[in-house]
Amino acid sequence: MIICKKCGSECPDGNIFCEKCGAELETPVLPENVDSKGRMKMKDGKWVTDKKDSKKRAKAEKPAKKPPTEEQLAARSRLVKIICAVAAVIIVIVLIAAIYSFVNSNKGYTAAAAIPVGRSVDFAESETHLDFVEQSSNGFINSMGDFDYICISEDTVRVSGSPQPKWVIMLQVDENGLITEVEYYDFTQLKLNWKGRKMAEKLTEDNLVYGMGIKNVNKTLGLKPYYIKRSVSNDSIYCYRYYYTDTEAGFDRAYNYYVDFSDIEQTVRTVHYREIEYARTIFNVQEPKITTVEYVPGDIDEETGEEAAEETEESTDTTEDTTEDE
Numbered sequence: 001m002i003i004c005k006k007c008g009s010e011c012p013d014g015n016i017f018c019e020k021c022g023a024e025l026e027t028p029v030l031p032e033n034v035d036s037k038g039r040m041k042m043k044d045g046k047w048v049t050d051k052k053d054s055k056k057r058a059k060a061e062k063p064a065k066k067p068p069t070e071e072q073l074a075a076r077s078r079l080v081k082i083i084c085a086v087a088a089v090i091i092v093i094v095l096i097a098a099i100y101s102f103v104n105s106n107k108g109y110t111a112a113a114a115i116p117v118g119r120s121v122d123f124a125e126s127e128t129h130l131d132f133v134e135q136s137s138n139g140f141i142n143s144m145g146d147f148d149y150i151c152i153s154e155d156t157v158r159v160s161g162s163p164q165p166k167w168v169i170m171l172q173v174d175e176n177g178l179i180t181e182v183e184y185y186d187f188t189q190l191k192l193n194w195k196g197r198k199m200a201e202k203l204t205e206d207n208l209v210y211g212m213g214i215k216n217v218n219k220t221l222g223l224k225p226y227y228i229k230r231s232v233s234n235d236s237i238y239c240y241r242y243y244y245t246d247t248e249a250g251f252d253r254a255y256n257y258y259v260d261f262s263d264i265e266q267t268v269r270t271v272h273y274r275e276i277e278y279a280r281t282i283f284n285v286q287e288p289k290i291t292t293v294e295y296v297p298g299d300i301d302e303e304t305g306e307e308a309a310e311e312t313e314e315s316t317d318t319t320e321d322t323t324e325d326e
Helices: 051-061 070-105 107-114 121-128 214-221 278-283
Strands: 149-152 156-159 162-165 167-173 179-186 227-231 235-246 251-262 267-276 290-300 307-314
Touching: 107 121, 107 167, 107 179, 107 227, 121 167, 214 235, 214 251
Parallel strands: none
Antiparallel strands: 149 167, 156 162, 167 179, 179 227, 227 235, 235 251, 251 267, 290 307
16 A cells, blocks of 8 residues: 555555545656565576565564573573583493403403412412412413412403403412412413414514513513413413414415513513414314333233333324423
8 A cells, every 4th residue: 555645645556646636656666576566586497585674574563582480490400410410420330440450350360460470379379369279260261371379350251252361370389389380371362363462573582672671571562471471490481362364375464473571670681482273273183192011921920929011102193393481
């Protein structure tokens, strides 16, 4: 509608003169994107809009935000406190789990290092808070070596798909019940591969220097010991398990790398290593040595009164495996 400025009457859109007083009506100036009927013009099939005007109108039409009430502020405050409390609990749980995992992973190593050679097993149990038994429930572990007492971790780790204790401590005692040897196995070093950690090349005696400390040895090799043996001789043996790819042979070679330490000086004395011939052990089809007994007529054992016998060995195995995996 158009308002006549002379008489104030309302006239239909499109009239040039007022229908009541006949005065000329002023036609309002429309925006470029609006036609005479108030419709937006089309351009390339799309509505042409004035973005600035639309933003201004939207802002003007938008109701002003009401300030939050005291109840809303109190509710927000409670929510923030709850979120902070939950976050704090989660952080504490994560820290406790991390500390427990770290302590538990080093429990065997710490206990083995705390066992005094030359003392009784009871004293070792009181120092380490561990229980040692004559046989464990793990038959594989029992067959690993000679021991008088053993303690295995309750936590397990998978080695080549087989669950094994994370660590094992074996003790040997003398006729007086005093500890003569302490052996420690860390199976977590083999959880990725039974061959140990992969190295770029073969390790030799030249990788270490005489007189080097244990911390420098671990740092230089980039390995942690898989096996540690302490004895009354005041010497310790640290065994590191690793493998590397022999490009000339076309397969991996695994080694036990032994470092002899002086417990008194806490330094390296000697270094030697031995290859683990796993494939040869698994795929060997040679017959073992057979011991035969040959009786020689006329030779009489004076104690038993029976004919004596001579033992001879016949062997078809010319490739006896002398590799010993400690």
